Amino acid sequence: PSALDMFDQITNASKGKQIVMFLDYDGTLSPIVEDPDQAFMSESMRATVRKLARYFPTAIVSGRCRDKVYNFVRLAELYYAGSHGMDIKGPSKGYKNKKETQGVLFQPASEYLPMIDQVYNALLEVVKSTPGAKVENNKFCVSVHFRCVDEKKWSELAKQVGTVLEAYPSLRVTQGRKVLEIRPTIKWDKGKALEFLLESLGYGNNDDVFPIYMGDDRTDEDAFKVLRERGQGFGILVSKAPKETYASYSLREPSEVMAFLRRLVESRRLSLRRQLRMRRRVQEIKVTL
Known part of the structure; x- marks a missing residue:
């Protein structure tokens, strides 16, 4: 089923939990193109991912070299797992520094x-x-x-x-x-990278985490499978054609990915506003008492 059609069901399942976002790059954030060096993401997609990272820890998990995918995305506040998760780095401190200041988290190969x-x-x-x-x-x-x-x-x-x-x-x-x-041939893939990043964020054995992984290729199935086995969060396959997959939902193309991410950001923003209003009301009641 479409993740856009089932959006309310997804957000209801995540209530009270910390959403952590994992995004493939090619075919998910950028269109598939004939020349892989020209796989640029749109400025509107970059702005959407930037907003997403304000509300949820966000990682880009790609088969590409980590430096290459960073140069495409150019957002210092994200985690980056390149080479199918075999080269992982965290966000730049203060986000203003160049990428060289990011601490290498893991390079198992x-x-x-x-x-x-x-x-x-x-x-x-x-x-x-x-x-x-x-x-x-x-x-x-x-x-x-x-x-x-x-x-x-x-x-x-x-x-x-x-x-x-x-x-x-x-x-x-x-x-x-x-x-x-x-x-x-080492036992390391995008699924292992997902688990490593959750562990690094302090959510290794935490029931209050809700990982969402979005990807379009066969190598993303390792991550979808991990989420199914954990019984946490969801995998979302980005594909125009129906495929056999471990993902729970699907989106057709990057434009639908952007629409889903925007709805997620807006949903979180409204939720925080409601919480703020509730706190103010409680404070007002305390003052009148």
Whole structure:
């Protein structure tokens, strides 16, 4: 069901709990585009996420390199988990400083960095023979984009990638939306990153937390699954086509994501106003007594 249609049900379930927001970037905050370097979010989406972070702890969880996704989003008050959660940093102190001042929270795959660089360079050579293929170094993982590759060449490209990886048994390949992701075989994914961030925020074993995770790709399923297993919060899949998913709700595209986030902000703002009015009334009653 649509998260917009079920908005009241979602907010009712979160009453009395701290909402924590987890947002994928590509296809969720920004449209999917042919050139991954051009996946810019709109200024209106940036303003919406900025308002969201005023009311709820907010994290961007992306398959991209953390620095790259930070440069797209440019909001210092957020948590950033890049490379499918293998590179996590918290907000800048005072939010005014440059991103370099953010404390690194966790990098569970640091030992793989030299290997990732080797594979990146090897893949750059291999894909030269495939028009439209693009290799992206995401620091703790490598992405081979084939959105602009002739469909007849897809299986050949996958074989070439597999041949390179035969020399690296500690790396694995997963497939996303028109992309092959090469990453370490360690047991770490977006679901583990979600749990780590909740723990870092002090909500590890807390019943009063309500995490909402929004994402559009297969790698987001790890996070949706964690929320189902915890029995807390909801996953929201961003997809125009129905898919088998661990998410509880869906939205069709980034414009619907923005509409949902705006409603969430407005709902929280009204709730705080009501609480403030109630406190004032209580104070007035105490004064008259």
